[in-house]
Amino acid sequence: MKSKLFKAEKTQWVIPCNPAYYDVCGVFNKLDKVEWKQSTNVNEGDIVYIYVTSPIKEIRYKCVARKVDLDYADTEKDREFILKGDNYENCGRYMELELITKYKENKFTLENLKQNGLKSVQGPSKVSEELANYIKSNEIDMIKKTLQEENNIAYDLKNYIDKINVDESFTYKYDKKKKQKYTIQNGIKTYIRDRKVAMNALKKANHKCEVDSEHEVFLRRNVDVGYTESHHLVPMAYSDIFDVSLDVEENMVSLCSHCHNLLHYGKDFERVLEKLYYERVNHLNKVGIYISFDQLREMYL
Ligand SMILES: [Zn+2]
Ligand SMILES: [Zn+2]
Structure with missing residues (x-):
């Protein structure tokens, strides 16, 4: 059945991150909010999927942009994760990303993403409807797997x-x-x-x-x-x-x-x-x- 599944209210983005320059996995193990280089017109509330480039080549993180167009980033919190500074310091415009979900390995691999509507990971790009639906159906499966039975079904009022x-x-x-x-x-x-x-x-x-x-x-x-x-x-x-x-x-x-x-x-x-x-x-x-x-x-x- 063809239908408009999960039409997103907010724009969704895929943003690549090179783990040789910025230890994104390390940072999201420690913090759930980071200031991120903003090189495109992300709006407050937009969803940002972080694609970790080679050797990982997978989308691993889903974030929401809480603040955008910041002209300053406090790099103290995540300094230890900045491996090659030039790319992350003094880059002019920043946004604050809040981590919503970490995805497991081998879930959103480049191959899977490409087969389901991803065009390029060379720079930030908007998520197509096809890709959005692919991600959403997978999320349903993932949540279902970790879901416990609703234990208070009667929700006594x-x-x-x-x-x-x-x-x-x-x-x-x-x-x-x-x-x-x-x-x-x-x-x-x-x-x-x-x-x-x-x-x-x-x-x-x-x-x-x-x-x-x-x-x-x-x-x-x-x-x-x-x-x-x-x-x-x-x-x-x-x-x-x-x-x-x-x-x-x-x-x-x-x-x-x-x-x-x-x-x-x-x-x-x-x-x-x-x-x-x-x-x-x-x-x-x-x-x-x-x-x-x-x-x-x-x-x-
Ligand atoms: Zn119920
Ligand atoms: Zn009834």
């Missing part, structure tokens, strides 16, 4: 729900939300979730199951609304491959316990997922989350 006014209603705001902070738990990046968002999503659905509003739900113990569970349609674990936050009401569905478990553990999850996807896709697009059904399905397999 019992205590929280008691405190809020369940009579007021909620409508989508369509704000493209910035990504939230993350913590590292057991070596896995976990993005902080906002309970209020989950709550709003349940409210929006009138505390009914969005697979079928006729599904039977029991009443919550302490407040007179149906018990449904909030679920991120595009799973939070995939946050790194989107430009915007996935923790938004537009990406959250309200499900009865049965449908929620079916979606996570059931053989017949696709039918449910498909229904939810097509009901939500327009809302997702409005908050900057672009994904095809096939890509979403991949994330659940």
Whole structure:
């Protein structure tokens, strides 16, 4: 199925780095922010893939440009990694790159990249749609491999729900939300979730199951609304491959316990997922989350 997968909000770049001049692997073992020579018009928020040149010849790092057009770099922090200074000191324009992901060896090799839309690594270049999609599908696989089962699927809102006014209603705001902070738990990046968002999503659905509003739900113990569970349609674990936050009401569905478990553990999850996807896709697009059904399905397999 041909579809526009993961249309990126921000421009993505491949920028080569010669490890004989700058020990990029060393620097990213120590720091997660570096000031980098900026030789092209990168904008704040753009994604930068660092291609490490010979003898490695692979994209190894994914970064986001936090600050651009800086006229000064503080080389104290990374001085020990500058192997041939002329290239990195006094080069006029700098940007601050923050490391998002380190890729494993033999993943994005020059050969693979070339077969999937990379034209040249002689200098900075924009990532083509073909290459962006190739990288994204691989990222899905990689995340899936390291992903633990969502352990708090019920994401219990019992205590929280008691405190809020369940009579007021909620409508989508369509704000493209910035990504939230993350913590590292057991070596896995976990993005902080906002309970209020989950709550709003349940409210929006009138505390009914969005697979079928006729599904039977029991009443919550302490407040007179149906018990449904909030679920991120595009799973939070995939946050790194989107430009915007996935923790938004537009990406959250309200499900009865049965449908929620079916979606996570059931053989017949696709039918449910498909229904939810097509009901939500327009809302997702409005908050900057672009994904095809096939890509979403991949994330659940
Ligand atoms: Zn879930
Ligand atoms: Zn249901």
